[in-house]
Amino acid sequence: MGYCNPGDKVKITYQFKNSQSTTYESNVSPIDVTTGKVNPSGTANYNSEGYRITFNSPQGAYGQIQITVVDYQLYTDGGNNYIRAILCGQTSFSKNPDGSFADGANITSPVVIDNTVHCPVVSTPDDKCEITILSNGQTLFQAQGDCPVNFTVACGDExxxxxxxxxxxxxxxxxxxxxxxxxxxxxxxxx
Structure with a gap:
């Protein structure tokens, strides 16, 4: 939803759960404000409800693996293609004791996504929310905190x-x- 007219000074006051309200002011207008849950760090295909992915792998007993995940990531190592995933109930990709990512499964086919299959329990990573203030699709400001987040917008002297x-x-x-x-x-x- 758009707020304010071109040239208006904009004042956005926002508050995360159990925190002080904070005000962000901008001379750029009109603006859009979006709020929502924060995806876990390092995720790209994240969906808290989960979805099933299917791919061929030499590690699968019959060559094909199907798993329900909340996110997955493809990468190449030594000329081979691999996949790592965040399984239902988890909030991050598995890591080794030294902090590096754990090895994923070798894949030999494209990944097929089935959005009709979901995790039995919805993942909620730390219940963090974010507020993003944009103008013409460009991010002006972003903040994160504990959910929920509430905000008000004042345009000009109103x-x-x-x-x-x-x-x-x-x-x-x-x-x-x-x-x-x-x-x-x-x-x-x-x-």
Whole structure:
């Protein structure tokens, strides 16, 4: 979803679970804001629900291997093609004690993906979320933290939706007050 008009100054206030709210300001507009779960580090074909991959390998008893994974990676070593995978319930590729990636299976065919097969349990790697602010497809800003992430956007001198603009003596001459807080204070004063 796009926010603000060209030339507007943009103020995005975001907050991750159990953290202080943070404000990002930009002179670039219009902007788009996306949020979502963070893929585990080093993944490219990640899907938390999982999917089945099928490939031929000399390591398979009958030449073909089928496994359900949340991610896979192809690589070449010594002229041979290999595949490594993150299996259901795991959050990273297997590593050796020295920190290098563990050897994968030798493959002798293209990988076939079946998105109709899923893991029995959905993987949730550390429950991390991210917020990304973009303009014309270019990333302006990105942050990560514990899920969930919430945000508001204010364009120019306006307050975000759900906030009232009130004059005040400090810069910039106004403040934005949450309408829900105003209702709560009003109800407290009435009683």
């Amino acid at each position: 307050c975000p939706n759900g906030y009232c603009k009130i004059d005040c003596e400090t810069y910039p001459g106004y403040c934005c007050i949450n309408e829900a807080e105003i209702k709560s204070l009003s109800n407290q004063l009435k009683s």
